[in-house]
Amino acid sequence: MTAKVDFFYEFASTYSYPAAMRIDRVAEAAGVTVNWRPFLLGPIFAAAGMTTSPFNTQPAKGRYMWRDLERICQADRLALKRPDPFPQNSLLAARIAQALPDDGKRAAFSRAVYVAEFGEGADIAVPETLGRILEKLGIPAAPLIVQAGSDSVKQALRAAVDEAKAHGMFGAPNVVTSDGELFWGNDRLDAAIAWAARIG
Amino acid sequence: MTAKVDFFYEFASTYSYPAAMRIDRVAEAAGVTVNWRPFLLGPIFAAAGMTTSPFNTQPAKGRYMWRDLERICQADRLALKRPDPFPQNSLLAARIAQALPDDGKRAAFSRAVYVAEFGEGADIAVPETLGRILEKLGIPAAPLIVQAGSDSVKQALRAAVDEAKAHGMFGAPNVVTSDGELFWGNDRLDAAIAWAARIG
Numbered sequence: 001m002t003a004k005v006d007f008f009y010e011f012a013s014t015y016s017y018p019a020a021m022r023i024d025r026v027a028e029a030a031g032v033t034v035n036w037r038p039f040l041l042g043p044i045f046a047a048a049g050m051t052t053s054p055f056n057t058q059p060a061k062g063r064y065m066w067r068d069l070e071r072i073c074q075a076d077r078l079a080l081k082r083p084d085p086f087p088q089n090s091l092l093a094a095r096i097a098q099a100l101p102d103d104g105k106r107a108a109f110s111r112a113v114y115v116a117e118f119g120e121g122a123d124i125a126v127p128e129t130l131g132r133i134l135e136k137l138g139i140p141a142a143p144l145i146v147q148a149g150s151d152s153v154k155q156a157l158r159a160a161v162d163e164a165k166a167h168g169m170f171g172a173p174n175v176v177t178s179d180g181e182l183f184w185g186n187d188r189l190d191a192a193i194a195w196a197a198r199i200g
Numbered sequence: 201m202t203a204k205v206d207f208f209y210e211f212a213s214t215y216s217y218p219a220a221m222r223i224d225r226v227a228e229a230a231g232v233t234v235n236w237r238p239f240l241l242g243p244i245f246a247a248a249g250m251t252t253s254p255f256n257t258q259p260a261k262g263r264y265m266w267r268d269l270e271r272i273c274q275a276d277r278l279a280l281k282r283p284d285p286f287p288q289n290s291l292l293a294a295r296i297a298q299a300l301p302d303d304g305k306r307a308a309f310s311r312a313v314y315v316a317e318f319g320e321g322a323d324i325a326v327p328e329t330l331g332r333i334l335e336k337l338g339i340p341a342a343p344l345i346v347q348a349g350s351d352s353v354k355q356a357l358r359a360a361v362d363e364a365k366a367h368g369m370f371g372a373p374n375v376v377t378s379d380g381e382l383f384w385g386n387d388r389l390d391a392a393i394a395w396a397a398r399i400g
Contacts, residue, residue, distance in 0.1 A: 048258055058248055060370040064384055071391070170260040184264055187387045191271070 003032045003178065003196045008164055009110065010041045010172035011090035011097075011124060014055070014065060017114040018072050019173040019186040024107060026190060030197040036106045038097040039160040040090065041172055048170070053087045069118075072186070081121035088117060089125035095148035096130055098157045100139070108137055203232045203378070203396045208364055209310065210241045210372035211290035211297075211324060214255070214265060217314040218272050219373040219386040224307060226390060230397040236306045238297040239360040240290065241372055248370070253287045269318075272386070281321035288317060289325035295348035296330055298357045300339070308337055 007023055009016040027034045045051070055062035066082065073080040093113050100106040112133045116122040122129050131141035147153060167174070167182050175183045175192035179199055183192035207223055209216040227234045245251070255262035266282065273280040293313050300306040312333045316322040322329050331341035347353060367374070367382050375383045375392035379399055383392035 048260075058370060060248075060368050063368055064370065064382060067382070068384070068388075168260050168263055170258060170264065182264060182267070184268070188268075 003200050005196045006035045006037050006176040008037045008039050008174040011093040011113055012087035013172035014069050015186040016173040017118040018076050019189050020111055020114050026193050030193045032193050032196045036102050038094040039164045040094055043161050079119035083117050083121045093124050095153050099148045099153045203400050205396045206235045206237050206376040208237045208239050208374040211293040211313055212287035213372035214269050215386040216373040217318040218276050219389050220311055220314050226393050230393050232393050232396045236302050238294040239364045243361050279319035283317050283321045293324050295353050299348045299353045
């Protein structure tokens with residue numbers, strides 16, 4: 001049996017960018033399969049009384065994060081361009097990712113969204129940005145954007161948020177192993193994959 | 201010339217514990233010298249409108265931190281016992297560390313405080329706990345505790361907090377390299393030492 005992990009990512013989350021770009025590579029090397037699980041931090045932040053990113057409400061933490069992300073992107077050879085506004089409204093991107101099958105298409109779309117948002121500074125709240133990404137991947141954009149607004153997709157995304165809460169998530173990205181162990185942050189990605197490979 | 205880093209640590213900070221226990225080892229292997237710089241997060245948190253640890257105000261984050269610290273301590277073969285109350289009042293410990301010369305005594309005292317606090321769950325706000333640690337290190341406790349209350353020590357610690365703020369610190373532990381680069385967290389300790397070794 002192949003070891004599996006759930007990768008919970010939020011499109012507005014900065015550290016989800018380098019994590020999304022490398023998780024399949026790290027997991028594959030360890031013989032671990034990744035379930036790509038888009039979710040939303042907004043409802044979790046709101047329930048904790050937060051109205052925006054802590055990187056905005058705590059200026060010193062925000063300044064540090066951008067510099068830290070710059071170092072990480074440099075080491076990982078990833079482009080970095082700060083999107084405006086930050087954080088981005090990630091709802092439509094998350095619904096489209098949820099609507100796509102998790103057979104490689106969802107991962108490819110998600111990586112392309114992160115590259116557009118944090119590599120090129122594009123606004124991912126704009127349907128045209130997401131439509132262009134889908135078309136580049138050979139996926140007809142219009143029907144998928146319609147499907148992304150369906151009740152079943154909305155419900156699936158809400159269920160993902162509920163699952164994220166139940167796992168104790170409070171930030172992004174996260175990896176959850178099959179025994180329910182939670183690993184938070186791009187910094188814990190390697191430990192999470194090693195854990196998954198060990199428990200099998 | 202030997203590369204040097206400033207290690208800014210707060211005795212109440214959980215992740216400062218594993219960092220303090222390994223930084224000299226990691227730095228020595230890279231030919232880097234560590235300046236041990238006790239400081240206080242309290243005034244920095246207060247200036248940001250926070251009255252206690254975010255691990256207390258955000259329960260999910262707190263639960264995750266204790267589990268994460270457990271995994272780290274297990275990997276590093278460090279004992280872990282949660283002190284009560286948390287966070288501990290770290291003022292006297294910080295003043296004593298500041299009063300000690302940074303010639304190995306300050307580092308040895310600081311490590312011993314972390315072991316007592318997070319390895320044994322002792323209350324480090326109690327002078328007896330700190331006195332016992334000093335005596336074990338062969339340092340007469342009474343005169344040092346008097347010296348820790350002197351104006352010069354208080355002022356030196358306040359200056360350390362001002363320096364921490366000027367470097368943009370918002371948490372602990374931190375490593376600052378001689379070119380002013382800030383690295384936050386036990387997770388960035390290795391990157392910080394590698395950076396210091398590279399710039400020389």
